[in-house]
Structure formats: structure tokens, C-alpha cells
Amino acid sequence: MNNKKFKILLIVDIVAIVGLFVLMMVLKGGYEEQAKKSVSEQLDAYLNQNNTVLQEQWKSVDQYGMAWKLVNAVLTGDKTEASFDAAAKAIEEDKDARFNQVSYMYTAAGIPAQAQNSINEKAGMADKLVLKNENGVKEIACGKNCVITFTFAKGKLKSADYKALADYNMADNFKLEAPAAFHFE
Secondary structure, eight states, X not given: OHHHHHHHHHHHHHHHHHHXXXXXXXXXXXXXXXXXXXXXXXXXXXXXXXXXXXHHHHHHHHHHHHHHHHHHHHHHTTOBHHHHHHHHHHHHHOHHHHHHHHHHHHHXXXXXXXXXXXXXXXXXXXXXXXXXXXXXXXXXXEETTEEEEEEXXXXXXXXXXXXXXXXXXXXXXXXXXXXXXXXXX
16 A cells, blocks of 8 residues: 555656646746847847937037037138138038048047948938027037037127137047846846
8 A cells, every 4th residue: 555655646746846847947938038028128228329329429520520620710711700601601511521520530439331321321410510690609519518609790700719629528428328237027
């Protein structure tokens, strides 16, 4: 009789072990799928964040370059408001030269041409130079959180304040956050 009880207990143990093994495999598959989904969502969010920063930076680098060109054109030219307007228009319209300048900087930073083209397709070049033009005072964007000012009186340049441009630091304005620690529930 003890032998019969032992066989029944052995069969019940084997069935329980097999059942637990099957349950463990089913749960493992579910957890694996959940983990893959969670990793994918976190990776996509991080890549989107980085792409947004790169696109904003691309436009800011373009604004920065246009601002320096304008400062140079105004300070080395005849210093009239008409000359300023002509230089600004010429700089804005020369999108090929602007792209080449930004691309040169990104190439120097080690970013491949294919990535640059992708960023440019999504971000494009900066729009216009002049942000504000009131009573002879022209404020120009020179990058993210950067503005320079030209003041004209009777059509002649009175003052040019480009200290913000000279002090501008891209690293202070564009931060790529480290990826979040993997979180799995």
C-alpha cells in the first residue's frame, strides 16, 4: 500500500513539476514580450528627443552663421540701413552657402553626410534674420536664446551690440540628456 501511495505522490509531483515548468515558460514568454515592448518604447522616446535637439541645433547653427555674416557685412560695409537690408536679404537667400557652412561644421564634428541630409530635410534652414525692426532698432536672432542689436539713426549705423553672439555657446543651449535607466514593471 505504501508503494501505491508513493507512486501516486510521484505522479502528482511529476505532473505538478511539469505544470509549473509549462506555466513558467508561458510567463517567461509574456515577460519577454513586455520587456521588448518597454525597451522599444524607451528607445524610441530617447531617439525622438535627440532628433528634436539636433534639428533645433541645426537651425540655431544656421542663425549663428547668418548673424556673423551680417555683422561682418555691416561693420566692413558702408554702415547704412540700406546696406544692412541688402546684406540681410543676400545672406537669407544664399541657402546653398548657408547649408555648406552648417554642413562643414557638422562634418568637422564627425557627423556623416547622410545624417546631415536627414537633419536638414526634417529641420530645414532657419527662416529669416530680422526678428524685430522698430524705430531704427533691428534685433536679430543669432541662435537659441541669442539676440544681437543694430541701431540706426537717420539711415546710418549708430551702434552694433553683438556681445551675445561673441559669447554664444551652443553647449549651454543644447543638451542631450543621458538615456533614462531601463524601467521594467
